[in-house]
Amino acid sequence: MYQFSHTWPYERVMGDLYLTECPFCGSRAVPLHLKKEAFERAKEGIKTEAVLPCCHEKLTILRIDDDYLWTDRALR
Numbered sequence: 001m002y003q004f005s006h007t008w009p010y011e012r013v014m015g016d017l018y019l020t021e022c023p024f025c026g027s028r029a030v031p032l033h034l035k036k037e038a039f040e041r042a043k044e045g046i047k048t049e050a051v052l053p054c055c056h057e058k059l060t061i062l063r064i065d066d067d068y069l070w071t072d073r074a075l076r
């Protein structure tokens with residue numbers, strides 16, 4: 001079910017989440033607006049959604065591990 005093509009790396013800086021680069025438009029250092037509760041739930045494998053501020057693409061996040069977001073579509 002989970003494939004590397006469906007993952008995207010993220011950074012956590014002082015409690016804020018960032019994508020080093022947007023998978024859709026290529027913007028750099030994109031803040032990922034995810035509530036703390038949603039982040040914690042995603043780490044347990046509960047699906048959540050986030051809209052990227054750069055290009056307003058919606059990411060459906062199936063789960064989050066320490067380094068990657070796992071989404072429902074191929075990003076690479």
Ligand SMILES: [Zn+2]
Nearest residue numbers: 022025054055
């Ligand atoms: Zn973007």
